[in-house]
Amino acid sequence: MELRNIRAFVEVVRQDGFSNAAKTVYATQSTVSKAVKQLEDELGVSLLDRIGHGVRLTQAGELVFRRGVAMLEQGTQIFAELEELRGLERGTLRMGFPLLGSNTLFADIFAVFRQKYPNVEIQMVEHGGKRLEEMLLVGELDLAASLLPVDGNELEWQQVRSEPMDLLVAAEHPLAVRERVSFSDLKEYPFILYAQGFALNPMIMDACKSRGFTPVVAAQSSQIEFIIGLVAARLGIALLPRMIAEQHQHPKTMLIPVDSPAIFWEMSLMWRNGAYLPPAARAWLELTKQRWG
Amino acid sequence: MELRNIRAFVEVVRQDGFSNAAKTVYATQSTVSKAVKQLEDELGVSLLDRIGHGVRLTQAGELVFRRGVAMLEQGTQIFAELEELRGLERGTLRMGFPLLGSNTLFADIFAVFRQKYPNVEIQMVEHGGKRLEEMLLVGELDLAASLLPVDGNELEWQQVRSEPMDLLVAAEHPLAVRERVSFSDLKEYPFILYAQGFALNPMIMDACKSRGFTPVVAAQSSQIEFIIGLVAARLGIALLPRMIAEQHQHPKTMLIPVDSPAIFWEMSLMWRNGAYLPPAARAWLELTKQRWG
DNA sequence: TAAAAATACTCCATAGGTATTTTAT
DNA sequence: ATAAAATACCTATGGAGTATTTTTA
Numbered sequence: 001m002e003l004r005n006i007r008a009f010v011e012v013v014r015q016d017g018f019s020n021a022a023k024t025v026y027a028t029q030s031t032v033s034k035a036v037k038q039l040e041d042e043l044g045v046s047l048l049d050r051i052g053h054g055v056r057l058t059q060a061g062e063l064v065f066r067r068g069v070a071m072l073e074q075g076t077q078i079f080a081e082l083e084e085l086r087g088l089e090r091g092t093l094r095m096g097f098p099l100l101g102s103n104t105l106f107a108d109i110f111a112v113f114r115q116k117y118p119n120v121e122i123q124m125v126e127h128g129g130k131r132l133e134e135m136l137l138v139g140e141l142d143l144a145a146s147l148l149p150v151d152g153n154e155l156e157w158q159q160v161r162s163e164p165m166d167l168l169v170a171a172e173h174p175l176a177v178r179e180r181v182s183f184s185d186l187k188e189y190p191f192i193l194y195a196q197g198f199a200l201n202p203m204i205m206d207a208c209k210s211r212g213f214t215p216v217v218a219a220q221s222s223q224i225e226f227i228i229g230l231v232a233a234r235l236g237i238a239l240l241p242r243m244i245a246e247q248h249q250h251p252k253t254m255l256i257p258v259d260s261p262a263i264f265w266e267m268s269l270m271w272r273n274g275a276y277l278p279p280a281a282r283a284w285l286e287l288t289k290q291r292w293g
Numbered sequence: 294m295e296l297r298n299i300r301a302f303v304e305v306v307r308q309d310g311f312s313n314a315a316k317t318v319y320a321t322q323s324t325v326s327k328a329v330k331q332l333e334d335e336l337g338v339s340l341l342d343r344i345g346h347g348v349r350l351t352q353a354g355e356l357v358f359r360r361g362v363a364m365l366e367q368g369t370q371i372f373a374e375l376e377e378l379r380g381l382e383r384g385t386l387r388m389g390f391p392l393l394g395s396n397t398l399f400a401d402i403f404a405v406f407r408q409k410y411p412n413v414e415i416q417m418v419e420h421g422g423k424r425l426e427e428m429l430l431v432g433e434l435d436l437a438a439s440l441l442p443v444d445g446n447e448l449e450w451q452q453v454r455s456e457p458m459d460l461l462v463a464a465e466h467p468l469a470v471r472e473r474v475s476f477s478d479l480k481e482y483p484f485i486l487y488a489q490g491f492a493l494n495p496m497i498m499d500a501c502k503s504r505g506f507t508p509v510v511a512a513q514s515s516q517i518e519f520i521i522g523l524v525a526a527r528l529g530i531a532l533l534p535r536m537i538a539e540q541h542q543h544p545k546t547m548l549i550p551v552d553s554p555a556i557f558w559e560m561s562l563m564w565r566n567g568a569y570l571p572p573a574a575r576a577w578l579e580l581t582k583q584r585w586g
Numbered sequence: 587t588a589a590a591a592a593t594a595c596t597c598c599a600t601a602g603g604t605a606t607t608t609t610a611t
Numbered sequence: 612a613t614a615a616a617a618t619a620c621c622t623a624t625g626g627a628g629t630a631t632t633t634t635t636a
Binding site: 001002003004043044045046049051056058059060063064067068070071074075077078079081082085086 | 294295296297336337338352353356357360361363364367368370371372374375378379384385431432568569571
């Protein structure tokens with residue numbers, strides 16, 4: 001029993017005829033005819049009821065067809081999986097990272113990925129969400145990590161992590177004694193915001209507006225340690241993703257949950273809708289899912 | 294990609310070596326070596342790490358091995374399932390039965406068949422002979438029981454039973470005293486015929502015509518008991534296969550042999566000429582021959 | 587150096603093609 | 612009469628063998 005014959009037989013069934021099958025397997029009708037005959041001889045049954053033009057499967061044929069299709073399917077799977085493997089042996093992954101939280105979320109995935117696929121080159125850039133989206137859309141990146149919301153028509157994404165935004169205040173700050181605060185409570189205090197281009201800024205501003213005020217901005221920075229330092233120095237208050245804040249504990253500050261509205265830092269990995277995802281990108285998504293999923 | 298090579302490769306892995314594999318596939322070491330090489334060339338990857346004595350699978354090899362085993366497994370399944378089919382441990386029998394006499398002729402064959410081959414599914418339909426022949430020819434049935442004569446070019450058949458058609462009359466009927474009658478004797482009496490579509494009707498009509506008359510039709514029915522009841526009620530006379538008439542004895546009727554011409558109810562099992570007869574159909578024919586042959 | 591695998595070389599079985607016949611519509 | 616499948620026949624590829632070389636434990 002050889003695949004060549006199985007393939008011929010399966011095509012005869014699918015194309016409903018020897019001559020048509022011959023075309024799809026790039027052989028002559030004679031060859032197909034003999035292939036099927038040989039299969040029948042080997043198995044000792046007839047597989048096709050030759051009812052004039054067009055063929056009908058016998059019971060045995062039915063059964064062989066099912067199994068045959070499965071065998072061929074295994075074959076194509078082999079090729080597909082090898083392709084995948086090849087991609088991970090010498091591929092490239094072009095990733096975009098956000099300006100905040102990369103280390104917390106992705107550093108160890110980097111480590112695992114490097115170890116697992118040492119020959120995949122990783123090209124990385126850091127930008128704000130807007131710029132990353134642009135780069136995805138023009139095909140300069142395979143994958144980007146950025147905050148939601150995202151353009152659902154042009155991009156697909158996989159959630160990585162959703163963190164509530166907590167309030168960080170100096171230990172002596174009036175709000176430091178509170179269990180929880182709402183955005184309304186923040187009206188009278190100056191804010192320390194993120195640098196230009198951070199997607200978090202508009203989220204914070206929107207939340208303030210929903211409570212009827214526009215915050216006073218005392219300072220802006222792209223460096224998380226600096227922001228925390230400024231809060232400790234009583235320059236103002238700040239809003240930080242809980243996970244990140246917890247990783248930068250500072251003795252002179254307090255972290256307090258915020259609600260009304262509670263806002264969330266939702267980090268996702270995204271890619272262009274319908275784009276071909278190189279094997280390396282799929283592998284990255286998979287690792288991320290395992291780590292954070 | 295051919296199974297021959299897959300088989301060789303899989304055995305090399307299982308037997309941990311080319312030479313050992315060669316034995317299990319009944320070939321020489323050289324052949325096995327070349328088979329694996331060819332597979333590797335086709336797939337464009339190396340499958341085995343040749344670590345001196347003994348072999349280790351590469352990542353690609355791992356994957357091909359898994360799929361390869363699955364393919365071979367499908368192959369052995371084919372053989373196993375065909376064996377079951379042959380042994381009637383599975384399969385389907387699509388049968389057509391006539392409108393008259395099925396119970397008498399086939400009920401106990403059904404019982405034996407079921408008991409002997411409990412895993413064969415029987416699909417049955419009931420139709421007049423014309424319709425059954427059509428269904429055979431387009432391949433919707435494997436086997437049909439129907440009256441002769443039959444189209445000898447397109448159908449083959451096996452005789453089941455030939456019964457003379459006897460005359461059934463009411464006990465008080467003038468013909469009731471006769472030992473035998475001929476068709477000429479029936480001219481003056483109204484007939485109770487079978488329903489539309491019964492092959493018996495034209496046979497009876499033809500016999501009448503051969504004696505130069507066309508019978509008056511008093512009633513028609515597809516139910517044998519009803520026909521007998523109507524005869525007893527003196528509505529008319531009827532012609533019945535002897536065996537069936539004997540099984541429905543009615544005290545107010547008499548059964549009388551008819552000759553000149555004697556006509557026969559010849560029930561046969563038939564199938565499409567040259568059609569592939571599934572094992573279940575052959576088994577049915579065999580049982581029928583034993584029972585009625 | 588002894589085993590196992592790869593390679594060189596030969597042979598012939600057979601896969602696949604062309605041409606033709608048979609079969610079915 | 613036409614289209615499809617089976618068959619006959621031929622050719623050349625390549626699968627399988629033997630013999631030999633290479634490799635490595």
